[in-house]
Structures are given as structure tokens and as C-alpha cells.
Amino acid sequence: xxxxxxxxxxxxxxxxxxxxxxxxxxxxxxxxxxxxxxxxxxxxxxxxxxxxxxxxxxxxxxxxxxxxxxxxxxxxxxxxxxxxxxxxxxxxxxxxxxxxxxxxxxxxxxxxxxxxxxxxxxxxxxxxxxxxxxxxxxxxxxxxxxxxxxxxxxxxxxxxxxxxxxxxxxxxxxxxxxxxxxxxxxxxxxxxxxxxxxxxxxxxxxxxxxxxxxxxxxxxxxxxxxxxxxxxxxxxxxxxxxxxxxxxxxxxxxxxxxxxxxxxxxxxxxxxxxxxxxxxx
Amino acid sequence: xxxxxxxxxxxxxxxxxxxxxxxxxxxxxxxxxxxxxxxxxxxxxxxxxxxxxxxxxxxxxxxxxxxxxxxxxxxxxxxxxxxxxxxxxxxxxxxxxxxxxxxxxxxxxxxxxxxxxxxxxxxxxxxxxxxxxxxxxxxxxxxxxxxxxxxxxxxxxxxxxxxxxxxxxxxxxxxxxxxxxxxxxxxxxxxxxxxxxxxxxxxxxxxxxxxxxxxxxxxxxxxxxxxxxxxxxxxxxxxxxxxxxxxxxxxxxxxxxxxxxxxxxxxxxxxxxxxxxxxxxxxxxxxxxxxxxxxxxxxxxxxxxxxxxx
Numbered sequence: 001x002x003x004x005x006x007x008x009x010x011x012x013x014x015x016x017x018x019x020x021x022x023x024x025x026x027x028x029x030x031x032x033x034x035x036x037x038x039x040x041x042x043x044x045x046x047x048x049x050x051x052x053x054x055x056x057x058x059x060x061x062x063x064x065x066x067x068x069x070x071x072x073x074x075x076x077x078x079x080x081x082x083x084x085x086x087x088x089x090x091x092x093x094x095x096x097x098x099x100x101x102x103x104x105x106x107x108x109x110x111x112x113x114x115x116x117x118x119x120x121x122x123x124x125x126x127x128x129x130x131x132x133x134x135x136x137x138x139x140x141x142x143x144x145x146x147x148x149x150x151x152x153x154x155x156x157x158x159x160x161x162x163x164x165x166x167x168x169x170x171x172x173x174x175x176x177x178x179x180x181x182x183x184x185x186x187x188x189x190x191x192x193x194x195x196x197x198x199x200x201x202x203x204x205x206x207x208x209x210x211x212x213x214x215x216x217x218x219x220x221x222x223x224x225x226x227x228x229x230x231x232x233x234x235x236x237x238x239x240x241x242x243x244x245x246x247x248x249x250x251x252x253x254x255x256x257x258x259x260x261x262x263x264x265x266x267x268x269x270x271x272x273x274x275x276x277x278x279x280x281x
Numbered sequence: 282x283x284x285x286x287x288x289x290x291x292x293x294x295x296x297x298x299x300x301x302x303x304x305x306x307x308x309x310x311x312x313x314x315x316x317x318x319x320x321x322x323x324x325x326x327x328x329x330x331x332x333x334x335x336x337x338x339x340x341x342x343x344x345x346x347x348x349x350x351x352x353x354x355x356x357x358x359x360x361x362x363x364x365x366x367x368x369x370x371x372x373x374x375x376x377x378x379x380x381x382x383x384x385x386x387x388x389x390x391x392x393x394x395x396x397x398x399x400x401x402x403x404x405x406x407x408x409x410x411x412x413x414x415x416x417x418x419x420x421x422x423x424x425x426x427x428x429x430x431x432x433x434x435x436x437x438x439x440x441x442x443x444x445x446x447x448x449x450x451x452x453x454x455x456x457x458x459x460x461x462x463x464x465x466x467x468x469x470x471x472x473x474x475x476x477x478x479x480x481x482x483x484x485x486x487x488x489x490x491x492x493x494x495x496x497x498x499x500x501x502x503x504x505x506x507x508x509x510x511x512x513x514x515x516x517x518x519x520x521x522x523x524x525x526x527x528x529x530x531x532x533x534x535x536x537x538x539x540x541x542x543x544x545x546x547x548x549x550x551x552x553x554x555x556x557x558x559x560x561x562x563x564x565x566x567x568x569x570x571x572x573x574x575x576x577x578x579x580x581x582x583x584x585x586x587x588x589x590x591x
Contacts, residue, residue: 002479002487002505006396017396024393025407031426031465032411034433038425051431097319100312109312110589112320114582119327121522121578125550125567129337129344129560130330153326156319185311214415216529221555232417236533239421246425257418264413268406271413275470276477 039063039250046247062251070241071226072255075234079259082144082230083212086151087205091163093156094204095197098163099189103175113164120157124217127154132221146222147230151212158211159204162277166200167193203274206267210260231256331571338564345558356565365541366566369549372456373525373573376545379460380467380524384516387471388509392501394472395479405476412469416529423462424449424534449535452542459530459543467523471516478512479505518581525574546570 006017026033037052042059050056066072101113135146170193178188219233229237235256242248264271338356340349360366394405411419426433429447438445448458482505490504506513528547531537537544537552544552546566554563 001395001484002482002500003392003395006398018398021393021404024390025404028408030433031422034426035422052433052436093319093322096315100315104312106309106312110586112316114586115328116319116323117585118578118582119323121574121581122327122331123526123547123567123570123574124528125547125563126334126571127327127330128334128551128567129554129564130333131326133344134325134330149322150326153322156323157327160319160323185308189315210413214413214417216415216417216532217551220532220551232415235421236417239533246428249421250425253418253421257414260413260415261410264410265406272409272473272477275473 035250035253038246039254041247043247059247062247063255066248066251066255070238070252071234072231072238072252074226075229075231076256076259078144078228078234079213079230079232082147082151083209086148086155086212087209089148089152090155090159090208091201091204093152094159094163095194095201096189097156097160098165098167099193101160101164102167102170103172103193113161116157116160120154120161128221135222142223142225142228144228147215147218147228150218150222151215155208155211159208162204162274163197163200165277166197170196199270199273200277202267203270203277206263206270207274209263210271213260334564334567334571337561338568340561342561343558344554344560349561352561356562359562360565360569365544365549366546368541369544369546370569372543372545375456376460376463376524376527377521379457380464380520381517383464383467383520383523384471384475384513386464386468387473387516388475388513390468390472391475391479395476409469409473412466412473414466416527417533419462419466420530420533423458423465423530427458450539452539455535455539455543459534462534463524463527463530467520471520474512474516475509478509482508514584518577518584521577522574522581525570525577546573 006014009017034052037055039062040058040060041050041055041062042057044057045051045053045055097112097116101109131150132141135141135150140146140149174192174196175188178192183191214232215230216232216236219230223229223233226234235252238252239249242252337349339351339353341352341355342349390408394401394408414422427448429435429445429450434448435445446454448454486504486508487500490500495504526547527545528551531543531545531548532551535543537548547570550563550566550570553559553566
């Protein structure tokens with residue numbers, strides 16, 4: 001193991017190590033701790049110049065204020081409405097495609113695989129004008145569908161990479177024996193491959209849920225009205241209205257960040273395994 | 282591609298022995314049926330738009346009027362004479378160079394945290410989780426941190442008796458300050474790649490090197506880092522691509538300001554197309570950005586294909 005296990009070090013070294021970790025962690029999270037502290041501060045504190053001392057009163061009502069006075073709930077709901085179908089759709093299409101890429105030899109296999117992987121890396125700007133025009137022409141501009149369709153299609157590339165790599169690790173013997181017993185290819189996919197994919201599906205779902213949840217660029221380009229705006233552009237618009245009310249901006253930021261953060265902490269294992277199996281963002 | 286290499290092979294040993302006739306459908310068609318939906322949507326939303334953007338960059342178009350005016354390469358000529366383009370391009374270079382601190386610091390933190398100590402799991406998660414925050418949230422968090430009159434950064438500088446700075450309104454500080462914010466999640470991501478890589482380092486080699494007297498940095502440089510090459514490759518390529526793709530932070534923190542000094546190509550393109558209604562010009566910017574990125578994308582794909590063949 002590298003570095004040498006700290007348990008073998010002398011006691012002073014060990015304590016120095018623990019102290020270093022704690023200090024590093026505090027420095028690392030400092031900007032975030034600042035936002036958390038500010039989100040609980042009252043306007044009075046600001047007026048008397050108490051920016052970084054302990055708040056005179058812990059004002060949890062800042063959060064209530066964000067929910068009551070802004071369309072934050074609507075924004076969050078919009079994000080959910082956009083994210084869930086896009087995640088489900090991308091994973092479904094990519095599972096099918098990943099299976100074909102992993103288990104069949106045919107002309108163009110590698111080329112298609114490169115298309116999915118390479119496409120996943122292109123700058124959004126090269127897609128922006130045509131994709132936006134397409135949405136306008138189809139009457140989808142400023143609707144959920146504009147974002148659902150785009151995210152579904154774009155994430156299919158990443159998911160196909162992931163699924164293909166995962167399915168490649170499944171032994172071919174499984175398919176062989178099913179073939180010998182006369183199962184057709186679709187049946188093999190449905191009753192042999194798919195049941196083995198549960199861990200991969202979970203990992204991938206968690207991962208792209210956060211990717212889509214956090215999208216800002218496409219939300220900016222494709223939707224305008226509060227009724228469909230997701231939480232990222234919503235928060236950014238609120239910031240304009242709040243001007244310098246940092247206690248509200250802070251509370252709003254934390255609310256907007258909470259769902260993906262919570263999902264990450266709850267489903268950490270899936271998240272990390274998804275990230276390292278895909279190894280790209 | 283860290284983990285998957287274990288058993289990714291390009292020759293899936295599928296024996297296509299089954300007689301096509303008995304199945305009523307050629308087995309050659311089967312993979313295409315599985316692929317069709319994904320290929321169609323990806324084609325419509327990703328592949329075709331790339332070509333359309335190239336085409337569109339030859340036109341003068343405001344995005345509204347029904348007719349587009351063909352102007353050949355004029356958009357590109359104008360682009361190369363546009364100061365804002367060069368500023369953005371220069372900033373893109375800064376982004377790439379400074380972003381490469383991501384893998385370095387990611388490795389440093391990974392080494393610091395690669396211990397089996399009680400509570401280490403939660404420490405690792407706390408280091409990692411900025412990666413799950415959206416660009417908007419990271420942008421707002423750092424905007425408050427950098428706030429000139431009462432932000433935490435200046436408060437801390439004040440404690441040490443240093444003069445206040447206003448990172449986001451000083452044209453020399455603005456780009457590095459935004460990059461620092463961007464590095465926060467990027468370091469976290471590289472850290473995870475390296476933590477995974479470190480678990481795969483061959484313990485016997487480490488032992489052998491230790492017996493030979495290698496310690497600390499020497500051991501790291503000669504034994505560990507060479508074994509971390511796959512992780513380093515991914516970390517570097519993804520970091521460069523990430524640097525070129527960043528948009529959110531610039532948009533949220535400065536809108537490209539002050540006076541366009543923190544603009545990058547991704548933002549410049551957005552601004553020209555959406556704010557100034559110059560869709561053809563915007564497409565030309567996007568094409569330039571795309572061409573720069575395709576170098577790295579090609580590099581990545583070549584590496585991936587080679588790995589597969591092995």
C-alpha cells in the first residue's frame with residue numbers, strides 16, 4: 001500500500017496526520033461553510049457589520065422565505081420532471097445499444113462506439129444553434145420536452161459507453177448456452193443480460209441524474225418561462241432579483257444543491273463505481 | 282477508462298453459428314435493431330447538428346428571419362479580427378494550463394487520504410462532493426467567497442494584515458479566480474480517479490522497492506506514478522476537455538466581464554448567438570472551439586482504441 005499505513009507510524013506522526021486531515025478538510029470546504037453560515041444569518045447581523053462572527057440569531061426562516069417568496073418549489077419540480085424521463089430514456093436506449101456493441105461483431109462496431117464516446121465530449125456550443133432551431137421548429141421551445149429530448153439523446157452517448165463496457169465483462173458462455181437451448185437474441189437480452197445489469201443500471205442512473213440535474217447551459221438556451229425553468233437557471237434568475245441579499249442567495253444555493261448532494265451521500269457506492277467505470281464526464 | 286480495461290475486448294467471442302434461416306431473420310440484423318434507437322436520437326441531436334453548425338457558420342443569420350444570407354468565410358475573417366475572440370482564446374489557454382493543477386492536486390489529496398483509518402470514508406466523501414454541485418451553485422458559493430467588501434477571502438486577508446482585493450472586478454485577477462472555483466470540483470474528480478488507481482497499484486512492487494530502500498517521494502516518482510498512468514491519462518484528458526467546456530462559472534460569476542476580460546470561447550459563442558442574435562457568427566466560434574477540442578477527443582479515442590486492441 002502506498003503511502004505506508006499511518007498505523008505503523010509513531011504516535012506524534014499519527015496525530016500530526018490526523019490534524020493535517022482536519023485542517024485540509026476545513027480549508028477545502030471553507031467557501032461552502034461560509035455559504036452555510038451566511039444562509040442562517042439575519043439582516044440585522046449584516047446591518048451591524050457582523051458578517052463572520054456567530055449569528056446573533058440562527059435564522060432558519062431564511063429557508064422558509066426562499067420557499068414562500070420565490071418559485072423555488074416550481075423550479076425543483078420542473079427539474080424533476082425534466083430529469084427523470086431523460087435518465088430513464090437514455091439508460092433504456094443505451095442498454096440496448098451497449099449490448100449490441102459489446103456482444104456482436106459487425107462492420108462499424110468500433111466506429112459507432114467512437115461516435116458515442118467522441119460525441120459525449122463535444123462542446124455544447126457546436127450543437128447549440130441547430131438544436132435550438134430544431135426545438136423552435138417543432139414547437140418545443142420553452143417546454144419540458146425541449147430539454148428532455150436533448151438530455152436523453154446526449155446522455156445516451158455516455159450511457160452507451162458505460163453499458164458497453166459493463167456488458168463486455170459478462171461472460172459469453174451465458175449467451176452461448178441460451179442459444180444452444182434455442183432462445184432468440186431478444187430473449188437472451190431480456191432474460192439473461194438484463195437481470196445481470198441491475199448494479200450497472202443503478203450506478204448509471206445515479207450518475208446521470210446528477211449530470212442532468214446540474215445542467216445549466218441547455219436550460220439557458222431552451223427554456224425561458226418560470227413554469228418550465230429548472231432549478232439551475234431559476235436560481236441564477238433569483239440571484240438577479242435578490243441583488244445583494246446574500247443570506248437568501250446562500251439559502252437558495254443550498255436548497256438547489258441539496259437533492260444531488262443527498263443522492264450522492266446515500267448512494268455513494270453506486271455513484272463512485274459509475275464514475276470510474278465510465279471514467280469520463 | 283479505469284476499471285473497464287480489465288476485460289474489455291474488441292472481439293466479443295460471439296459465435297454466430299446459429300443458422301440464420303431458422304430464426305426467420307438474419308442474425309446480422311440483430312445488432313442493428315438493438316442499436317437503431319440510440320443511433321437515431323444521437324444522430325439527430327449530436328452528430329447532425331455538428332455538420333449543421335459548420336454549414337451555418339457560412340451564413341449571416343440573426344436566428345429569427347426566415348432567410349439566411351450566404352457569406353462564405355466572412356464570419357471567420359471577422360472572427361480573426363475580433364479582439365474579443367483573441368481574449369477568449371487566450372483565456373481558454375489559461376484555463377487549460379491552470380486546470381492541469383487538477384490532476385496534480387487530485388493526486389496529492391488522494392495520497393493524503395489513501396489510509397485505512399476509521400472515518401476515512403466520510404472524509405473522502407467530503408473531499409469529493411463538490412463534484413456533485415452544479416456550476417451555478419459553485420459560481421454563487423465562490424462569488425460570495427470573493428465578495429470585495431465583506432467576503433470571507435478579504436476577511437481572512439484582513440486578519441493577516443493584507444490589503445483587500447476584488448477578484449471578480451479586476452481584469453488581471455478575474456480569470457484565475459474563476460479557474461480556482463472551477464478547479465474545486467475538478468480536483469475532487471481527479472482525486473477519485475487516483476484513489477481508484479492507488480488501490481490497483483501492485484503491492485509486491487511497492488514492497489520490492491521498499492526493500493531496495495526507496496521511500497517517500499522517490500518511491501512515488503519511480504514506482505507509483507508509472508503505475509498510475511491509466512488514471513493520469515484519463516485525468517489529464519478529461520481535465521483539458523473540461524477546461525474547454527466550462528461555461529457555467531463564467532456566465533454566473535462575471536458574465537464575461539469586466540469588459541469582456543474573463544470571456545472564454547464557450548461563453549463568447551453563447552453571447553454572440555443568444556444575446557447579439559448573430560447565429561452564423563456564433564456558429565463560426567463554435568466551429569473553432571470544436572476543432573480545438575477535436576484534437577483532444579481524437580487523442581482520447583486513439584488511446585481507447587489502442588487499449589482495446591491490446
